[in-house]
Amino acid sequence: GIQVEQSPPDLILQEGANSTLRCNFSDSVNNLQWFHQNPWGQLINLFYIPSGTKQNGRLSATTVATERYSLLYISSSQTTDSGVYFCATSRRGSTLGRLYFGRGTQLTVWP
């Protein structure tokens, strides 16, 4: 498989603060996705980003595939951003969609 490490494991912020979540992976990848898991357990797609930079509102993500890491930026955080953020990827040459997940970053945003 492929090893996916996320940091930090836990993050506590006050509303309005910015944060950066990191995902390191151990091999060349053909897919990288960021998800937010809501309190009911559903994984919500944030970004499909095997390389490059994307932005969606207050969230943006950057993947540097050659250096085997991806970053998720959250600006002006809100209490609704709370939850677990997962990075997931699949190894180049393996089945697309067979994702390996990190253990997630638990984000708590206080009002």
Next chain:
Amino acid sequence: DTGVSQDPRHKITKRGQNVTFRCDPISEHNRLYWYRQTLGQGPEFLTYFQNEAQLEKSRLLSDRFSAERPKGSFSTLEIQRTEQGDSAMYLCASSLGLRTADTGELFFGEGSRLTVL
């Protein structure tokens, strides 16, 4: 709603009973995946279908687990003789795999939470 749907959302059963979960993927998606997530962990791959063919199975999928996708649309995941260690969230995902546009981007359903007493 055109997302991935799963049923039931919650299932409580006694050890030794059989349970079945259903997944309806996004209608135009030809690929369907099952994952399992235990508390404090990220989801882990179980199995994958392209249309009706089951193309890959994880070692996590013991003989007590069977998955089907008979007509290439919805899928079922059955667990026979449940054990307490089977307690987990079972997640279904789908993706569109075309020769000309195949990213492997997955879209997940809300999951089916299993509790084995």
